[in-house]
Amino acid sequence: MATLAHSLEPLQTLEGHTDRVWHLAWSPDGTSLASCSGDRTVRIWQQSRIEGRGWRCAAVLEDTHTKSIRCCCWSPGGTHLATASFDGTTAIWQLQGGIWEEISKLEGHENEVKAVAWSPCGNFLATCGRDKSVWFWERGLGDEYDCMDVKHGHSQDVKSIAWHPSRELLASCSYDNSIKLWANDEADWVCVQTLEGAAVGHSSTVWSVAFSRDGRKLASVSDDCTLRVWSVEWSEGCPPEPHCSLAACISGHHSRCIFTVDWSAQGLIATGDGANSIKLFGQPSLLETAAAAAAAAAAGSDPAANSSSGYIQQAADAAAEPGTPQPAGEQPAPAQQQNGELYDAAAAAAAAAAGDAAAAWECLCSVQQAHDADVNCVRWHPSRQGLLASAGDDGLVKLWQYKGLGQAAAQQ
Amino acid sequence: MDDLFDSAIELEQSHIQQGARDGKRDGMRTGLAEGRALGLQKGYEIGMEVGHYAGCVRMWRALQQQQPGSIPTKLERSIAAMEECLLQYPLYKPQDEELHELLEQLRGKYKTVLAGLGLSAADYGSSSSSAAGGSGSGSSSGAAAASGGQQPVSLAF
Numbered sequence: 001m002a003t004l005a006h007s008l009e010p011l012q013t014l015e016g017h018t019d020r021v022w023h024l025a026w027s028p029d030g031t032s033l034a035s036c037s038g039d040r041t042v043r044i045w046q047q048s049r050i051e052g053r054g055w056r057c058a059a060v061l062e063d064t065h066t067k068s069i070r071c072c073c074w075s076p077g078g079t080h081l082a083t084a085s086f087d088g089t090t091a092i093w094q095l096q097g098g099i100w101e102e103i104s105k106l107e108g109h110e111n112e113v114k115a116v117a118w119s120p121c122g123n124f125l126a127t128c129g130r131d132k133s134v135w136f137w138e139r140g141l142g143d144e145y146d147c148m149d150v151k152h153g154h155s156q157d158v159k160s161i162a163w164h165p166s167r168e169l170l171a172s173c174s175y176d177n178s179i180k181l182w183a184n185d186e187a188d189w190v191c192v193q194t195l196e197g198a199a200v201g202h203s204s205t206v207w208s209v210a211f212s213r214d215g216r217k218l219a220s221v222s223d224d225c226t227l228r229v230w231s232v233e234w235s236e237g238c239p240p241e242p243h244c245s246l247a248a249c250i251s252g253h254h255s256r257c258i259f260t261v262d263w264s265a266q267g268l269i270a271t272g273d274g275a276n277s278i279k280l281f282g283q284p285s286l287l288e289t290a291a292a293a294a295a296a297a298a299a300g301s302d303p304a305a306n307s308s309s310g311y312i313q314q315a316a317d318a319a320a321e322p323g324t325p326q327p328a329g330e331q332p333a334p335a336q337q338q339n340g341e342l343y344d345a346a347a348a349a350a351a352a353a354a355g356d357a358a359a360a361w362e363c364l365c366s367v368q369q370a371h372d373a374d375v376n377c378v379r380w381h382p383s384r385q386g387l388l389a390s391a392g393d394d395g396l397v398k399l400w401q402y403k404g405l406g407q408a409a410a411q412q
Numbered sequence: 413m414d415d416l417f418d419s420a421i422e423l424e425q426s427h428i429q430q431g432a433r434d435g436k437r438d439g440m441r442t443g444l445a446e447g448r449a450l451g452l453q454k455g456y457e458i459g460m461e462v463g464h465y466a467g468c469v470r471m472w473r474a475l476q477q478q479q480p481g482s483i484p485t486k487l488e489r490s491i492a493a494m495e496e497c498l499l500q501y502p503l504y505k506p507q508d509e510e511l512h513e514l515l516e517q518l519r520g521k522y523k524t525v526l527a528g529l530g531l532s533a534a535d536y537g538s539s540s541s542s543a544a545g546g547s548g549s550g551s552s553s554g555a556a557a558a559s560g561g562q563q564p565v566s567l568a569f
Contacts, residue, residue, distance in 0.1 A: 108527040133523070146486055147527035150520035187489060 006364040006404040008280060008388065012054045014397040016043055021391035023071045024379045028078040032058070033389055035397045036069035042083055042093075044100070045397065055399065061100045064091050071115040071160075076122045080143075084116035090127050092145065103143055108135060108150070115160045119168065124148070126170050128158035134172050134182065136189050153180050153191045160208045164232070165215045169242055173206035179220055181242060193244060195220075195230065200246050202226065205257075212263040218244055219269055221258035226251040227271055227281065229361065253279060253363045264380040266290065268364070268402070270388055272375025278390055279366045280402065283359040287404070364404065371396060451506070458515065459503070465518050466498050468536065472525070487528045494521045 019038030026033055033045040033055065042061040048054060067086035074081055081093040081100070090113055092104040110131040117126050125137040125145055132155065138148040156175035163170055170182040170189075178196035182189045195201050204223035211218050211232070218230040229248040234240040256274035263269055267290075269281040371392030381387035386402035472491055476483050483491070497518050502508035526533060 107532070108523060110533065133520070135523075135527075140486070147524045150523040150527075152516040152519055188493070 006280065006282075006402070008278065008365055008367050008400045008402050011387075011399040011401050014043075014045055014055055014057070014399070015395075016057050016060075017041070017395045017397070019068070020373070020376065020393040020395055021397055022068065022376050024377045024389050024391045024397065025072050025074050025081075026379055026382050026389070027074050028076060028382060030381055030383045033397070034072045034074065034081060035391055036072040036083055037395070038068040039395075040065050040067065040069060040085075042069060042072055042081070043397075059100055061093060061102075064102050064105075065089065067112075070113065073116050073118050075118050076120055080118075082116045082118060082125060084113040084127055084129075086112040088113060088129075090116050090125075092143070094143070104145060106135075106137060106145055106147075108147055109133070114158060117161050117163050117170070119163045119170075120165055121168070124168070126161050126163070126172075128161050128172055130157045132156055132158060132174075134158055134161065134170070134180075134189075136170075136182075148187065149189045151182065151189055151191065153194070154178065159206065162209045162211055162218075164211050164242075165213060167215065167234075167242070171209045171211065171218060173209045173220060175205045177202050177204055177206060177222075179206055179209055179218075181244065183242065192242060195244055195246075202228065207257065207259045208261045210261050210263055212267065213265050217247065217263075219261045219263060221261040221271055223257040225254040225256065225258060225273075227254075227258060227261065227269065229269075248361050250281060250361050250363075253281075253366070259374060260377045262378050262380050264388075264402075265383075265385070268380075270378040270380060272370070272378040272390055272392075274374045275368075276371050276373060276375060276392070277366055277368050278370040278375055278378055278388075278400070280364045281361050282364045282404075284362055284364075285359045365402075367400075370398065370400075455506070458511070461515065462498065462501055462503065462518065465494060465522055468522065468525075469494050469498065484528060487525050490521045490524045490528070494518060494525070497521070 014035075017035065017037040017039050021035050021037045023036050024033060031046060034042055035045065036042045040062065043057050044059040044061070045055045046058040048056050061081070061083070065083065065085035065087050069083050069085045071084040072081060073084075079094060080103075081095075083091045083093065085091070088107065088109050088111055090106040090109075091102050092106070093100050094103045106125070106127065109127065109129040112130040113127050114129050115127065118124070119126070123139050125139070126134060127137070128134045132152060134151045134154070136148040136151070137145040140146045154172065154174040154176050158172050158174045161170055161172045168184040169192075171179055172182065173179045176196075178194050178201060180191050181193040181195075183192045202220065202222035202224050206220050206222045209218060209220045216232055218232055220228045220230070222228075227250040228246060229250070230244040231247040233243050233245070235243065254271070254273050254275065254277075258271050258273045260272040261269060267282065267286065271279050271281070273279070370390060371394045373393035375390055375392050377391040379389050381389070386404075388400040388402060390398045390400065392398075469491060472483055497514050500510070501514055501518075502510055505511075523533070526536065
């Protein structure tokens with residue numbers, strides 16, 4: 001196995017916020033980055049059209065929330081932005097004629113709202129807060145959001161929520177050390193699973209959860225200094241029921257509480273912690289096979305097919321592990337044949353899942369003092385490979401570029 | 413010689429056994445009293461909360477009849493779900509496992525309806541979980557009066 005070289009290079013520091021930056025969100029088309037802060041504003045950053053000028057602040061959303069804005073989230077269509085605040089409300093903003101305007105305010109939480117997340121289908125909004133509840137809102141007529149259901153399953157402050165990328169499934173995590181999965185049963189939301197308990201669940205506050213881009217895995221990070229990866233499986237029934245089981249517990253890398261986690265399109269995990277560092281984790285064996293396939297594909301076919309089918313390809317190759325010869329000719333197909341390629345890979349995915357889960361996780365690189373204080377949020381760009389944004393208690397937003405083996409071949 | 417030491421050791425043993433018996437007896441007595449007081453308080457709190465929700469539902473239904481259109485139709489599902497929970501509520505089965513689950517469901521639906529009406533829990537004289545502890549102060553007198561009668565409280569709609 002060749003040694004992989006991984007690095008996270010600083011690209012730019014975005015200054016402007018006058019208090020800690022809590023959260024970041026890339027717009028779905030990747031042209032904008034929203035950051036929200038204790039200074040009660042949201043800043044929208046966009047890349048300057050002038051070559052080499054980098055990112056600059058294009059808009060400041062203010063005068064709405066009366067306390068810190070803890071979380072922000074784009075609608076799937078990129079037309080709206082939701083902001084969750086310690087003032088107990090969630091505001092919905094819309095870009096109209098180049099100006100961001102607040103079009104709706106969701107009230108109901110008894111105290112601080114900690115997170116807001118739009119479902120990928122765009123029909124649901126979920127919020128969670130210190131009042132231990134998770135609220136589900138449904139989009140009604142004319143940009144109205146109606147409260148659909150209020151769930152009291154957690155016994156403590158709910159820190160964060162994350163939607164599955166393709167199904168109506170929400171994960172929530174809490175100060176009560178557990179992660180709960182919520183699914184839609186007609187118009188009611190039910191807790192279908194709670195990830196907790198000795199040897200399986202976290203032993204302290206779970207700060208953040210994130211589903212992988214293909215929805216087959218869930219990552220969670222906690223005050224117990226571990227990063228846990230769970231595999232998500234669906235039963236055969238109608239409707240299919242989800243079930244998560246612990247696939248890996250990565251410990252010993254963080255000395256302080258881990259606050260944030262995010263998956264890249266290539267299956268890398270970025271974390272930010274209370275020791276001011278950003279660390280990247282990956283499964284080197286899977287990365288190498290993906291890189292090899294990508295290199296071969298770049299030589300012969302449409303490189304644009306790589307990033308989206310990259311993980312599926314990785315899964316198909318992993319099906320051959322361990323020890324058996326790699327299947328020959330498993331090249332990622334050009335875009336027009338992509339559906340056929342994905343179908344074949346999906347058939348092998350069940351076997352691949354065991355290989356994926358078994359492949360060891362390693363810390364690929366670690367940036368000490370990424371910020372001068374706690375790193376509150378890390379987010380990978382939705383499409384540009386290796387572009388990572390981070391936000392910290394130092395009031396700064398930083399952009400980084402990840403470089404690893406296979407990056408050169410798959411460079412877009 | 414043996415006799416002397418035996419009786420001394422036995423004396424200690426018998427004191428230990430007597431102490432254990434006394435402790436158990438007294439413990440059971442105080443434990444029962446404590447448990448009874450706690451049960452009374454918790455029962456009152458749960459009764460208060462469930463009663464509050466039942467009252468609200470009854471009031472909303474009456475409002476719907478007298479002033480059609482006053483309650484938005486989108487809330488029908490949540491109000492109906494509350495009615496369902498209230499009818500099933502095991503008020504007289506303290507060991508029923510559903511006790512807490514149904515209460516949580518009621519809380520959730522109640523908040524959903526309030527949000528739909530544009531109101532907060534404070535507007536309705538909060539009976540939400542956070543305030544449940546505060547209402548305990550007047551519990552003993554209220555509970556004593558209630559414990560006399562065995563008539564089931566009618567939650568019929």
